Amino acid sequence: MIGTILIGLSVAMLLFLLAAGLTLIFGMLGVINFAHGALYMLGAFVAFEVYNQTQSFCAALLLAPILIAFLGAVIEFFLLRPLYDRDHVEQLLMTFGLILILEEAVRLIWGLGYRDLPLPQGFDGSIPVMGSDVAVYRIFLLATGVAVGAGLFWLIERTRLGMVLRAAMSHPAMVRALGIRVDRVRTVVFALGAALAALAGAVAAPVLPVQVGMGFTIIVDCFVVVILGGLGNIRGAIAAAIFLGLLQAFGQHFFPAWIEVVTYTTLILVLLIRPQGLFSLSAGRKA
Amino acid sequence: MKNGHGSLLAACVAGLMAVSGSAYAAENTEFKVGGVVALSGAYGVIGEAMQKGAELAVEMRGGKVLGVPVVFQWEDSETKPQAAVQKATRLMAGGVNMLFGAVSSGSTLAVMKITERQKIPLLVTLSASDSITGEAMTRYTFRTSNPVNMENQMMAKFASRDGLKKIYGVVADYGVGREMWDNLKAKLKDQNVEIIAEDYPPLGNKDYSIIIDKVLKSDADGVAMIMTGGDAITFLKQSGQVGLKDQKAVFGTMVMDELMGKAVGNMSYGVNSTLRYHYSIDNPNNNAFVKAFQEKYGELPNQFAGEAYDGMAWFLDVVDSTGSWDSEDWVNAFENSTYDKSIEGTKVMRKCDHQAAQIGVFGKAVKGEAPMPEVTMEVTHRFDADLLFPACQ
Numbered sequence: 001m002i003g004t005i006l007i008g009l010s011v012a013m014l015l016f017l018l019a020a021g022l023t024l025i026f027g028m029l030g031v032i033n034f035a036h037g038a039l040y041m042l043g044a045f046v047a048f049e050v051y052n053q054t055q056s057f058c059a060a061l062l063l064a065p066i067l068i069a070f071l072g073a074v075i076e077f078f079l080l081r082p083l084y085d086r087d088h089v090e091q092l093l094m095t096f097g098l099i100l101i102l103e104e105a106v107r108l109i110w111g112l113g114y115r116d117l118p119l120p121q122g123f124d125g126s127i128p129v130m131g132s133d134v135a136v137y138r139i140f141l142l143a144t145g146v147a148v149g150a151g152l153f154w155l156i157e158r159t160r161l162g163m164v165l166r167a168a169m170s171h172p173a174m175v176r177a178l179g180i181r182v183d184r185v186r187t188v189v190f191a192l193g194a195a196l197a198a199l200a201g202a203v204a205a206p207v208l209p210v211q212v213g214m215g216f217t218i219i220v221d222c223f224v225v226v227i228l229g230g231l232g233n234i235r236g237a238i239a240a241a242i243f244l245g246l247l248q249a250f251g252q253h254f255f256p257a258w259i260e261v262v263t264y265t266t267l268i269l270v271l272l273i274r275p276q277g278l279f280s281l282s283a284g285r286k287a
Numbered sequence: 288m289k290n291g292h293g294s295l296l297a298a299c300v301a302g303l304m305a306v307s308g309s310a311y312a313a314e315n316t317e318f319k320v321g322g323v324v325a326l327s328g329a330y331g332v333i334g335e336a337m338q339k340g341a342e343l344a345v346e347m348r349g350g351k352v353l354g355v356p357v358v359f360q361w362e363d364s365e366t367k368p369q370a371a372v373q374k375a376t377r378l379m380a381g382g383v384n385m386l387f388g389a390v391s392s393g394s395t396l397a398v399m400k401i402t403e404r405q406k407i408p409l410l411v412t413l414s415a416s417d418s419i420t421g422e423a424m425t426r427y428t429f430r431t432s433n434p435v436n437m438e439n440q441m442m443a444k445f446a447s448r449d450g451l452k453k454i455y456g457v458v459a460d461y462g463v464g465r466e467m468w469d470n471l472k473a474k475l476k477d478q479n480v481e482i483i484a485e486d487y488p489p490l491g492n493k494d495y496s497i498i499i500d501k502v503l504k505s506d507a508d509g510v511a512m513i514m515t516g517g518d519a520i521t522f523l524k525q526s527g528q529v530g531l532k533d534q535k536a537v538f539g540t541m542v543m544d545e546l547m548g549k550a551v552g553n554m555s556y557g558v559n560s561t562l563r564y565h566y567s568i569d570n571p572n573n574n575a576f577v578k579a580f581q582e583k584y585g586e587l588p589n590q591f592a593g594e595a596y597d598g599m600a601w602f603l604d605v606v607d608s609t610g611s612w613d614s615e616d617w618v619n620a621f622e623n624s625t626y627d628k629s630i631e632g633t634k635v636m637r638k639c640d641h642q643a644a645q646i647g648v649f650g651k652a653v654k655g656e657a658p659m660p661e662v663t664m665e666v667t668h669r670f671d672a673d674l675l676f677p678a679c680q
Contacts, residue, residue, distance in 0.1 A: 003500070011494045018493075103327075112331040114520065114550030119528065126529040132500050135528035207528070208493065209520040209550055213328040217491050217517060252486070252497035260489055 003132025004249050010138040012245025013145025017203060018218050019225035019237055020148055021196030027232020028169050028189040031080060031091050035098035036197050036222060037215025043068050043198025044205045044214065045106055048115045057120035064202040065195035072194025076187045084186070099215070107212050117205035137206060144203055148196070149238045156234065165189060224263065228270055230277020239279035315612050317358045320345075320599075321378030323371050323388035323398060326363035329517055330390050332546065333591050334364070337413065339584055340595030341387055344603065347579055352603045353612065364389045368397035379405050384614070385606075387599065392416030392463055399428045408614055408621070412598035413563075413591060415540075416463055417470075420642035427614075429621055431598035431634060431643040435467050437675045438540040438561045441647045443474035445559065445668055446509060451536055455507035456485035457498060457522065459514035464490075467540065468513045475511075483507050492518060499526045503534065512539030519543075520550045527554025543652050546589045548662025555652040555662040562648040564593030564631055565666055573630035587660070593630060601626045601634065635672070639679030644672040 022036040033039075046067055047060035054060070075098065083091050119137055126133040156162040168175045168185040176182050208214065225244065229236030244263065251259035270278050322341065324334030338361060345357045360383060362374035371394035375386055379401070385408045389395045395414035402409040403425040411419060411430040415438065420430050446454060454475060458468040465487070472482055484505055486498045499522075502510050510531070512519060519542040523532075531537060538559035548555045566577045566587045576596055580588040588596070602617075605624050609616040622638045634643040647670040655663030 004497070007496045007500060011496060014494060107327070107331070112327075112335050114332065114546065116550050116552035118552050124528065131504070133503055133529040135496075135525070137528055138496065207521070207524055209329075209517040209524075211329060211517070211550065212331060214517070216328070218493065221493060248494065249497050252501070256486060 002130040003134065004253065005246070006129050006134055006142075007132060007138070008246040008249025009242065010134070010142045010245070011248055012241040012243075013142045014204065014207070015221060015225050015244055016145045016238055016241035017141070017148060017196075017200040019222040019229075019241065020152065020234070021193040021200065022222045023226045023229065023232055023234060023237045024152065024196060025190060025193035026226065027234065028165055028193075029080075029084075029186055030088075030169070030232075031095070031190075032088070033193065034092060034095040034219070035075075035102065036193075037217075037219040038099040038102035039068055039072065039194050039197035039215075040201040040204075040218060041106060041212070041215035042071070042102055043201030044117070044210045045110055045115065045201075046198065047202035047205055048117050048210055049110075051117055057117075060117065061199070061202050065198040068198030069191040069195035073187050073191040075194070076190035080190065081183065081186070103212060103215075110212075112212055115205075115210040117202070117210060119206045123206075141203060141207070144199075145241075148199070149234065152234050224267055227267060228278050230279060233277055233279065236277045236279035240277070243278070315353070315355060317356050318352045318606075319381070319383040319385075320357060320359050321375065321381070321383035321386045322359055322361045323364045323375050323378065323386060323394070324361070325366045325390040326361065328366060330366045331363075333390050333413070336546075336589050336591035337388070337390070337595040339580070340412075340588065340592035340597075341599040343576075343580055343583060343592075344596045344599035346583070347576070348600065348603060352607050353610070357603070364391075364394050366391050366394065368393045371395075372397045372401060375401060379407055383407065384612075385410060385602070385617075387412070387595075389414060392419065395419055396423055399423060399425050402427050406614055408602070408617055410598050410602050412594040417466075420640040424640055426618060429602070429636065429641045429643075431601060431636075431645075432594040433561070433563050433645075433647070434642055435463075435540075436470060436677075437647060439467065439471040439474050440675045441561045441649050441668070441670055442471055442511065442538065442540060443478050443480070444670060444674070445538060445649050446475060446480050446511075447478035448668065449509075449536060451480060451509040453481050453483045453505075453507045453509070455483060455502045455505055455510045455535075457495075457502070457510060457512050457514065458485060458487050459492075459518050460487040460489050464513050468511075471511065471513070488514075488518075490518065493521065495522045495525045496529075499529060499531055502526075503529065503531060507535060509536035509538060512537065512542045514539070515541065520547060523547075523551045523558060524554055527551070532557045541590070543650075543662075544590055544664055545587065545660045545662060546591075548652055548660060548664075551662070553654075553662075556654055558652045559667070560650060560652075560664070562650045562664060562666070563590040564588075564597070565590070565648055565650060565664055566593065567664075567666060568631060568648070570630070570632060572628050576630050597630050597634070601629065604628070637676070637679055642676070644676045646670065646672055647675050 025031055025033045043064045047064040050063045051060040123137045126135045168182045172182045225237055225240045229240035324337050325331050326334045350356055364371035371389045375398045387410045392414040409428045412432045415435045417435050458464050540561045543558040543560035605621045606617050609620050624636045626634045632646050634645045636643050648666050649668035650664035650666045652662050653665045655661055
């Protein structure tokens with residue numbers, strides 16, 4: 001039982017890591033970033049390239065988010081900033097167009113072939129936990145997910161920067177009147193979201209396929225987490241990921257044919273009955 | 288007078304024939320091949336390999352068939368039946384002489400219907416659904432690569448020869464996946480292999496850790512994988528991290544080769560898989576192909592390139608042998624064709640279902656020494672065609 005829970009939690013943290021950047025950008029900017037999957041893919045490829053050049057997984061894990069954060073800032077500055085006052089559809093179209101551009105860029109740079117980011121040294125192998133074998137890397141994934149969740153929560157809820165971020169998103173005119181440059185705040189948020197997408201790509205690369213198109217395959221899972229947790233709700237995203245991870249873990253033992261049915265029925269019911277998300281404390285609270 | 292009229296008429300007819308003949312010849316200044324393969328997305332790597340193989344087949348025959356240059360027109364099927372049909376329709380409207388593709392069985396089955404209406408030959412070198420040469424068979428479609436039933440015969444024989452008694456099935460949950468598994472289960476039972484459990488993860492599943500845990504806790508001595516591409520890579524990466532392949536035999540249809548090895552890395556070693564083709568097959572035709580492929584592309588040919596090359600070379604040989612521009616002649620000739628220049632030995636086109644009977648190859652991933660790829664397939668089993676194809680009925 002404990003082994004199953006641990007595996008379920010590791011599944012949950014992988015889901016959370018994949019969705020964290022998406023929910024952050026929506027929560028803070030109100031932009032549904034369809035290009036999240038493409039940034040995730042780019043993160044995995046950059047991590048692969050950094051690893052290839054340095055043979056260091058740590059370097060890959062650090063540099064990929066930094067480089068993609070820079071790219072995210074450029075994207076926000078040139079492509080999204082002119083669109084904040086326009087209809088959501090235009091933002092969706094812009095981020096969708098970005099997917100096509102980033103996919104093509106990856107194809108041109110790295111080709112269509114598969115890539116592999118090997119497990120870092122010391123993270124291969126598994127440990128027995130109450131009758132189940134849990135991969136050491138899974139424990140690392142779990143710890144990374146917890147650290148990212150806690151870090152985001154701390155940043156948004158407990159720091160002055162977080163306070164400015166929240167204020168700039170909910171009352172931009174007031175914050176601007178206080179002399180804070182809201183545009184810069186938005187750039188920082190998008191860059192942070194892009195960095196989280198890249199971090200997800202880098203940490204997921206040793207357990208998921210690295211190839212062109214890999215971003216498309218995760219975007220549905222991301223939206224399930226984000227919708228169940230409440231759009232833009234970090235705390236909700238963590239809770240939703242844990243719910244889904246444990247549902248998969250126990251569902252696989254007791255009702256494997258029904259996991260998808262239960263997941264998507266829950267999703268529809270949440271959208272109909274509780275659109276603010278299953279785990280929101282209140283409709284207005286976002287962090 | 289009568290003779291004079293007759294001579295005049297004959298001269299007119301001859302003149303008309305000459306004019307129409309020259310116009311006809313002018314139309315056939317090139318032989319157009321329309322390729323509908325995935326050139327983007329997750330299966331783009333497969334389409335790209337097929338493109339390389341097919342183009343090399345033309346290059347190695349001097350770039351010509353029926354005395355005119357062969358010209359390729361490639362379209363991206365996007366791995367969607369609807370897109371494949373649209374692109375194939377466009378190519379046929381542009382006057383292609385034959386079609387080549389597609390990648391997924393769903394796309395191929397959809398394209399088959401329209402090629403039948405237009406009476407354009409369709410050469411299949413990848414899609415494996417038994418329907419293509421079974422209940423959906425058409426006069427104009429030919430498959431020179433492995434069908435599902437053949438792959439499953441190899442899987443069952445591998446399990447039997449390697450002494451596996453209890454199998455756990457992990458099957459991607461989609462129509463063809465379930466069909467393949469039902470077919471394989473029957474064959475495994477024929478070999479007295481017991482199926483102790485089965486799981487059907489959804490297509491595109493991100494996490495197999497729970498299923499892998501169940502397999503590890505079971506008393507199965509082997510796990511049969513019915514999944515492709517990204518799903519197979521995810522399963523092999525995640526199962527390798529808890530040492531599944533070290534405790535149980537892991538095998539599947541096309542789940543491992545040098546291409547997949549690049550994605551799975553050192554978790555590949557020990558994984559067993561059917562192979563459509565392998566560059567290590569030792570015969571003069573294959574050796575020449577591998578050498579030419581390496582010279583042109585700087586890499587070893589993978590299964591998809593090998594099968595595409597073989598099918599295209601065979602079909603163009605048949606077209607040339609007819610000396611005709613009539614597709615009916617090509618179809619009639621291909622139906623009765625035996626190809627002894629195949630890079631896999633000899634292939635025989637079965638008139639009853641338009642499926643090429645051929646040898647089967649099964650391999651295991653091992654660590655390759657330079658200049659071989661880091662993950663190299665070692666051919667462990669080779670099956671004769673008569674063991675793999677039921678007699679025509």
